[in-house]
């Protein structure tokens with residue numbers, strides 16, 4: 583069984599590549615980073631270090647890699663893979679869609695077997711987004727055949743894998759916790775499940791709980807920590823003021839999630855505590871600017887701040903802490919982040935209210951916009 587994984591980065595090597603390899607797949611990475619591809623081709627493996635007292639080192643062996651800029655190689659691998667996964671960033675999916683579409687055409691010509699393509703990005707419905715981008719590149723007739731041959735189950739992935747600083751650039755340190763939840767409804771009946779992944783019949787409660795707790799909490803820690811001059815998540819996550827803000831934001835998303843999906847309140851509170859503890863892992867050095875990266879994406883309508891805040895507001899819930907986090911996100915002006923710079927340019931050009939409205943999809947007069955502006959001024 584061969585799995586083609588797009589994106590040999592932190593989550594690609596440290597989570598999905600590792601899990602697929604342990605589940606019995608021969609893993610082929612596709613990446614556009616030449617040095618990474620060459621190193622994988624040369625070493626055919628790497629080590630994953632678990633950041634807990636066990637200090638376990640897990641060898642991943644027998645992997646290979648192709649240059650994602652080579653369209654022929656990509657199409658060939660897509661045509662012959664038994665499973666495809668991605669971890670390239672949700673905004674990069676559009677760049678891998680042409681190679682996947684070309685590979686699906688080849689697969690159809692050759693009468694290939696059914697295929698699942700699972701995007702493992704931090705976003706709601708990322709496989710569905712990829713499907714739309716791929717299908718748009720096929721003719722109406724091809725789309726019909728492809729619909730019976732290729733499925734795109736949505737998924738939620740949870741494991742913190744920071745930037746790596748090892749002598750061997752392929753090795754990767756990860757937190758011990760991991761969870762990969764896949765939407766079973768989108769799979770072809772009778773498909774063998776991936777060992778180590780968890781399957782559910784309705785992904786939305788899972789992805790929202792994960793995104794609006796782990797990722798809302800993480801970026802809240804990052805934006806508050808950045809404002810206070812910290813450089814790591816650990817430093818920020820130990821600061822009482824930051825803890826209060828993050829906890830407040832997570833109580834707000836938590837009330838919304840409990841109300842919307844019927845999670846048990848006490849269990850959800852324990853879930854929040856556990857996640858805030860994960861941010862304080864002393865064996866993991868995670869940069870604030872990595873976790874806060876791409877603030878325009880993180881302030882977009884369907885992402886980890888605006889969507890839960892709007893849902894909470896519609897339920898009549900409190901959103902004051904979330905509004906403060908959004909205001910802090912608007913102040914994230916890290917020069918090494920292209921989106922942060924674009925955001926600051928937009929604020930300078932149009933004013934903060936208009937800039938926030940354009941990014942969040944909310945009107946300038948919306949009550950939520952008003953709360954964010956008040957927090958921004960403070």
Ligand SMILES: NC(=O)C1=CN([C@@H]2O[C@H](COP(=O)(O)OP(=O)(O)OC[C@H]3O[C@@H](n4cnc5c(N)ncnc54)[C@H](O)[C@@H]3O)[C@@H](O)[C@H]2O)C=CC1
Nearest residue numbers: 589591592593613614615650669670671672703704742743
């Ligand atoms: N790092 C983490 O802890 C987690 C990350 N994620 C998600 O996984 C995705 C990847 O994140 P990271 O691994 O942290 O980022 P990363 O930057 O370490 O890895 C992304 C990889 O994709 C490659 N790439 C870019 N364009 C490509 C293309 N056209 N074809 C093939 N490869 C391409 C890059 O060269 C890079 O190696 C993101 O959507 C992120 O939100 C999800 C859960 C955890």
Ligand SMILES: O=P(O)(O)OC[C@H]1O[C@](O)(CO)[C@@H](O)[C@@H]1O
Nearest residue numbers: 704741742743796797800873875
């Ligand atoms: O990868 P993104 O969406 O930029 O966000 C960073 C987030 O992803 C993670 O890497 C893993 O969920 C978290 O560490 C962090 O919340």
